[in-house]
Structures are given as C-alpha cells and as structure tokens.
Amino acid sequence: AGRSVPPVPPHRAPRAVLSDNCTSPIPTVEAVIGVIEDPRCTNRIVSTLHKKSDIPALAHCKRIRKSREDGTLHVLLAEFSAEQPLEGVLAALELENAGVASVAVGRVPACPPITRQQFEEANGIWPVSFHENKALEKAIHGTLFSLSEIQTLESAMRAAITLALEAKTEGSEPVGAVALRADGSEVARAGDKRARHPLHHAAMQLIDAVAIANSPSEQTAESDYLCSGLTIVLTREPCTMCAMALLHSRVATVVYGQPAPRGALGTYRKLHVEPKLNHKFSVFSHLLVDECKELDNHTD
Amino acid sequence: LDKPAAQPRRNCSAMAAQGNLARLHALGMDAALGMAREALEAGEVPVGCVFVEASSGRIAARGRNRTNELRNATRHAELEAIDGCIAEHGGDAAAALAVLRQCVLFVTVEPCVMCASALRQLGLTSVVFGCSNERFGGCGSVLRVHEDDGAEQPPLECTAGVQREAAINMLRLFYVQENPNAPEPKRKE
Numbered sequence A: 001a002g003r004s005v006p007p008v009p010p011h012r013a014p015r016a017v018l019s020d021n022c023t024s025p026i027p028t029v030e031a032v033i034g035v036i037e038d039p040r041c042t043n044r045i046v047s048t049l050h051k052k053s054d055i056p057a058l059a060h061c062k063r064i065r066k067s068r069e070d071g072t073l074h075v076l077l078a079e080f081s082a083e084q085p086l087e088g089v090l091a092a093l094e095l096e097n098a099g100v101a102s103v104a105v106g107r108v109p110a111c112p113p114i115t116r117q118q119f120e121e122a123n124g125i126w127p128v129s130f131h132e133n134k135a136l137e138k139a140i141h142g143t144l145f146s147l148s149e150i151q152t153l154e155s156a157m158r159a160a161i162t163l164a165l166e167a168k169t170e171g172s173e174p175v176g177a178v179a180l181r182a183d184g185s186e187v188a189r190a191g192d193k194r195a196r197h198p199l200h201h202a203a204m205q206l207i208d209a210v211a212i213a214n215s216p217s218e219q220t221a222e223s224d225y226l227c228s229g230l231t232i233v234l235t236r237e238p239c240t241m242c243a244m245a246l247l248h249s250r251v252a253t254v255v256y257g258q259p260a261p262r263g264a265l266g267t268y269r270k271l272h273v274e275p276k277l278n279h280k281f282s283v284f285s286h287l288l289v290d291e292c293k294e295l296d297n298h299t300d
Numbered sequence B: 001l002d003k004p005a006a007q008p009r010r011n012c013s014a015m016a017a018q019g020n021l022a023r024l025h026a027l028g029m030d031a032a033l034g035m036a037r038e039a040l041e042a043g044e045v046p047v048g049c050v051f052v053e054a055s056s057g058r059i060a061a062r063g064r065n066r067t068n069e070l071r072n073a074t075r076h077a078e079l080e081a082i083d084g085c086i087a088e089h090g091g092d093a094a095a096a097l098a099v100l101r102q103c104v105l106f107v108t109v110e111p112c113v114m115c116a117s118a119l120r121q122l123g124l125t126s127v128v129f130g131c132s133n134e135r136f137g138g139c140g141s142v143l144r145v146h147e148d149d150g151a152e153q154p155p156l157e158c159t160a161g162v163q164r165e166a167a168i169n170m171l172r173l174f175y176v177q178e179n180p181n182a183p184e185p186k187r188k189e
C-alpha cells in the first residue's frame, strides 16, 4: 500500500478566486449547421470541409454531432452571418449534392471550455475538444493544497490575525499580513498602520518589510522583482492600491481570509486576472474566514 | 470656478482663466519633467511629479521614481511626493493632506492603477499627466480607477497629453541607455 495522504477537510481548503470566464456558463454563438442525409457521405463531407474552409473562431468545435433524439448526424458548416444567405452556403463550400439534406442556423459554444464543468456543459450543446488544466481543476475542487500546506498557511494567518489585533489597538484597521517563501518559511510580516499614514495599509507595509528583509546581497539576477515567488497571506481582501502594489512586486500567490466590499482580488474587481495586465497570480480566499471576520466584529 | 452673470465679463475672465491654466500647466509640467530627469540620471525609469497649489502656483511637493534604489516596485513618483510632503509636515499626514488637496498633481506619465487608487483614497481630485501608461495606467489605459474604484471619494479629474512628447522622449532616453538595440517604444494613443 502507498503512503496515505491525510485528507483535507473541505471547510479548511482556501477557495480559488477565478476569472469570470472560468466560472460563467459557456457563451454560445450562431452557426450554420447541416443535416447529413446519408451517414456514408460523412467522411467525404468532412474532408471537403477540411480542404475548403477552416473556421478559426470555432476551431474548438468538432465538425460532426450525432443527434441525441434520433441519431441523425449534423455537420458544422460555417459561422453564421446575417449578410450570407443560407441558400448559398453549400455552393460556397462545394457541398452541393454531397449528401447534406438541409441547412439551418443553430448554436455552438463560442469559445473553448476552460474547466471540466464548462466542457460538460459545452458538450451538451455541441461536441468540443478540451485540454484539462489539472492544477485549475484541483483549485476548483479545493484539493490543490495538501493538509500540511494548509497548516502552514493557517499558522501564517494566525500570525496575521495577531498583527491585525495589534493594529486595531493602535487605531488602525484590523488587517495583518505575512509573506512566505515557496517552502513555507516566513520572509516578513506587517500590520496596518493607517492611523499614522492613510496609505500604510497592511499589504503596503508588508512590501516595505520584505524590501528591508531582502538585503541587496540576497538578491539574485532573476529575482529582480521583490516578491517573486512569494505567497502573501492577508486577513482581509486588499483594496485596488494594495492589490496593484502586490502585482508590481510580482507576488506568486495571495491568500486572504475575509472578502471586502471594495476588494480588488475577487469582490469589486479581479486584478489578478485582468487581461490587460502583464502579470497574473493565483488568489485564494476564505482561509480561517470566521476568525478573520471576528476582527471586524470587535469594533468598539 | 465661479460663474459671473454678465456676458462680456465672463468672456474676459474665461480668457484670463485660460491664460492662467496654460501658465499653470507649463510651470507644473516643466517641474515634473525636471523630476523625471533626476530619476533618469539616477538610473530609474524617468517618471517625475509635482503637486502645485492651484491658487498660488507654489510647488508643495515633488517626487520621482525610486523603485531601483529602494528595491521596492511600489516607490513611484506620486507616493514619493506624498510621503515627502508628510515628512515635511513632521509626520502629520492630516496637515500634509490639507495642503495636497488644494493642489493639482502634475506627473509625466499617467498614474498607474496603484497610484490612481492611492490618490482617490486620499481625496485628491486633480491630475494632469503627459503621456499615457499602456502597461499599468489607472486613468483609462488599463483600468478606469480615476472614476470607478467603488470609493465614496470624488472622482479624480484627469487632463492628459500635456507636454506628452517630452514625457515620451524622457522614457525613450531611458530605454535606449538600458538597451541600445531596443526598438522604439510604442506610441499608441
């Protein structure tokens, strides 16, 4: 028997904060679909289509679907365009008298599925190809982190909670932050200091603390960016300023406890997956969320 | 701006206001470009800024990029100027902010998402910039933080393109000295 890995209780697994295109239903688009009269013509139709007309925008769609109701074969012929009359489609594809009985407008998935769930959904509409992202599926199902990794994150979060309580007694917001290396060792920690300076949020203070901890001699050529490879643990979802500061510093992962109304890593926006920004990082939420929520409830 | 009732007077004061604005823009952006040059000479990405008191034309704070020197990717010109002003007020952030809120910020490059959010959180409302920031801009280029940050604070009023060429040239000088073989930087709108 192999070594058994202790299972992670689901409530302890941080939740992945994914881009909307991973979580939303797969969009569909109109396409021109033909009904194949005689199944023996299928191969010839498909090879004519391959020679004649690729559909780059629908490359993820398979060409043939077998109807679930009556077993008839349908063929994806082209994207639908209102300017292109349906009658001319077969002639344009050199498929007149090739065994396509009728042509109609139907819907197909507009883009390739990213998650397995989207794949299954898309297949119900029209068969598509799919390349599974294993890490993404694990993140979705809360199985990306091992129990010992979660224990490391939780102990960092407990340290952050202590810092948050200290910040609160100083009149700042109850937010704490800890930076970890990939091996789980701590680089730096910081609490919110905005009672003294309105921009000294915990994440900004943490980036400063990492800069101080990283003496120039420790820097290597490839770690030109301050927080490359680091995991940042925060009691509360960071604001836009802090999230962008973390992005500028090239963090690898952010794990926070409590979502915030103006949070920029999941609630108000999702900066970490913004298509126009050149650095992407992973974000997880709800680590020790009850303890983190408590920090706000203690307001006196 | 006040709105005088009489027609001829409005024209006169509008012209005078326009003249004042042009003078303010020239003064502010020249000073910001001076700070950018200082950054360039220190081996930093040349971005500079000044906060100018709208009423008097007095420069209340100056800053320039110091990310390399401080090995901290968040030490942008705007945050440097704000922190410098707070330090000048003996660490009294409220006193410094009372001054900065009466100012127009002149910065050679569009504030990034981080700085735009910082400016709004501080209740600063007026920024004039030279060229746009296609990679990180928070005033329209990447995100529209200046008007949309989920914040209660008033939006950040932006004026773009003041001495744009000079700001771009400064950046080009930096990238040429970094890598003599580098292609010309993009000049998209």
Ligand SMILES: [Zn+2]
Residues within 6 Å of the ligand: A201, A202, A203, A238, A239, A240, A241, A242, A243
């Ligand atoms: Zn923040």
Ligand SMILES: [Zn+2]
Residues within 6 Å of the ligand: B076, B077, B078, B111, B112, B113, B114, B115, B116
């Ligand atoms: Zn910035």
